[in-house]
Amino acid sequence: KDRCPDVADHEAISKLLFEEFGHTLPWSSVKPFRHATVSSGKGLLWFYPVDNTLGDQDGVVRELMRTVERVLDEEAYIHRQVPLAWKAAFDRLRAIQRTSITWPELRQIALECGMPTGSALGLEEEMGVLARFLTALGVLMHHPEPALADIVITNPVDFLAIPASIIVCDHTIHHLPQHEEAKGKYPVLWKEMLGGVVDARLLAVLWKESAAHLKHLEALLVKFGVLVPLLDSNAQPDTVRYLVPALLRQREPPAAQHAQPPVLTCFLLFATSDVMAQWRRTGNTTLAEAGKEGFLPGSLFPRLLAKCARRQQIATKGDEIDPSALSKEWGALRYGMHEFVITHLPQECCMRLDVLVDSSYVVQEVLEQAREVLREVMSCLQVSVFVPSDGGHHDQPGALFKYHAYTGQLVLLDSKTGVETRVEGGRSMRVEGRLLDAVQLRALFHWFLPGKGELDVYHVFLSYRWGLLDSVIAKAIFTRLSQEVV
Numbered sequence: 001k002d003r004c005p006d007v008a009d010h011e012a013i014s015k016l017l018f019e020e021f022g023h024t025l026p027w028s029s030v031k032p033f034r035h036a037t038v039s040s041g042k043g044l045l046w047f048y049p050v051d052n053t054l055g056d057q058d059g060v061v062r063e064l065m066r067t068v069e070r071v072l073d074e075e076a077y078i079h080r081q082v083p084l085a086w087k088a089a090f091d092r093l094r095a096i097q098r099t100s101i102t103w104p105e106l107r108q109i110a111l112e113c114g115m116p117t118g119s120a121l122g123l124e125e126e127m128g129v130l131a132r133f134l135t136a137l138g139v140l141m142h143h144p145e146p147a148l149a150d151i152v153i154t155n156p157v158d159f160l161a162i163p164a165s166i167i168v169c170d171h172t173i174h175h176l177p178q179h180e181e182a183k184g185k186y187p188v189l190w191k192e193m194l195g196g197v198v199d200a201r202l203l204a205v206l207w208k209e210s211a212a213h214l215k216h217l218e219a220l221l222v223k224f225g226v227l228v229p230l231l232d233s234n235a236q237p238d239t240v241r242y243l244v245p246a247l248l249r250q251r252e253p254p255a256a257q258h259a260q261p262p263v264l265t266c267f268l269l270f271a272t273s274d275v276m277a278q279w280r281r282t283g284n285t286t287l288a289e290a291g292k293e294g295f296l297p298g299s300l301f302p303r304l305l306a307k308c309a310r311r312q313q314i315a316t317k318g319d320e321i322d323p324s325a326l327s328k329e330w331g332a333l334r335y336g337m338h339e340f341v342i343t344h345l346p347q348e349c350c351m352r353l354d355v356l357v358d359s360s361y362v363v364q365e366v367l368e369q370a371r372e373v374l375r376e377v378m379s380c381l382q383v384s385v386f387v388p389s390d391g392g393h394h395d396q397p398g399a400l401f402k403y404h405a406y407t408g409q410l411v412l413l414d415s416k417t418g419v420e421t422r423v424e425g426g427r428s429m430r431v432e433g434r435l436l437d438a439v440q441l442r443a444l445f446h447w448f449l450p451g452k453g454e455l456d457v458y459h460v461f462l463s464y465r466w467g468l469l470d471s472v473i474a475k476a477i478f479t480r481l482s483q484e485v486v
Helices: 007-021 025-029 059-073 084-095 103-112 123-137 156-167 177-185 187-194 200-206 208-223 273-282 287-293 300-315 361-377 419-424 438-448 471-481
Strands: 033-038 041-045 100-102 151-153 197-199 241-243 264-272 284-286 330-335 338-345 350-355 381-388 409-412 429-431 434-436
Touching (some): 007 033, 033 059, 084 103, 084 123, 100 103, 103 123, 103 151, 151 156, 156 200, 156 208, 177 187, 177 200, 187 197, 187 200, 200 208, 264 287, 264 361, 264 438, 273 284, 273 381, 284 287, 300 330, 300 338, 338 361, 350 361, 409 429, 419 438, 429 438
Antiparallel strands (some): 033 041, 100 151, 197 241, 264 350, 264 381, 284 409, 330 338, 338 350, 381 409, 429 434
8 A cells, every 4th residue: 555555546456356366266265355445435345455664553454463363263273172281382382482392392391381181191192182283273393204203393484484495486586595505516406406306415505504404304395295205226325316396397298298199088177175066966067167166276286296206106116207207287107007197277277187008097096196185285175087078088099189178078987976986886977968877888988987896906816818708807907917017
């Protein structure tokens, strides 16, 4: 407001915000400024025009603070009752000036504050419950993994977010003293980092101010998918290199890079639970509808790409990730013999999965990894697999990448109302206006359906022939085994 005081401009900005974002799902959570000054007197604005020169003396700032307090007061965790010893421990932790303490230091604080508070839990167990509770509130950070269990982070922003932002930032506009030093000491490694691969030696320079916690920082960023440890047979001994998905460059799309066309194509659609429930009720949607009703934050794709890259190295022993096969918007990967390309489609709030072999087994793998990502960072969202209504199979050699501009109907594959369950239960489903029975559904979508008679686990697999009776089951078992190359 100090730079733009005219109320007519405020109204124009508010109108623009509503027109651009009013149709989106997150807009339902926006709290408007209901007592704003407008041209007609008092009215509503969809933002809070504050005067930065006045600070908390500005009436709009005070109203914004009251709005935040009201929203927080509606959260259940604010009113949760906890032992007084926990409150005392929390106050002690808030008073600590350091960004972290050790687990033994937390134990001492807990003892001095009167823990354990009852006979049900011992001291260590109650400390674990307290640490999980405060971590969930976001006031501190503790993780029980061996590499992180010995440290309690009392200031997550200074300890983790700031060091992470030194790496994951727009290096075309951000250049810090740490960047200058790292670039001067390791020019080749610096150039590699800008392409999406960072060496631990470079991290030691960039994080010089956090030298005592280098291993903790690396472990945390690996845990959160910001860094992916790379297998590199050509690396020097004791050298550790990481893939940084958020720093990957924009490259030509897979269609221009890969001569081998996809065999199968499906889509991973992301949405809030209510929208996904609607799609699952109808059993279908379109990419246009997904773009309007779905929700896919941009940070989810690099995190999923990190999981896929890590999975490739596990599935194919000794298989090294080629950074040139990864981009900011797509990744060409393989799990054993199963090659695929995953592409981020932000306008449609989805990801396209092009499978380059005649098996859809990798689809379930990627779907589960996408669900893991949501459980870790955004549990309010859901993801499901949808297949083009014609079966999603590239059956015509001339139809190269025919689903890359797809406008037809998408049919739900997974969940209780999807094709898989309907075929298994002998139920019909409507596809493009036609009611198809279970036999017709299997014939149309058989590339994406599990084989009949396939078990979850096999101890021994012996095959001497593939005949008419055993070809389906033999192929299904081979598909599963071929994911892991030892």
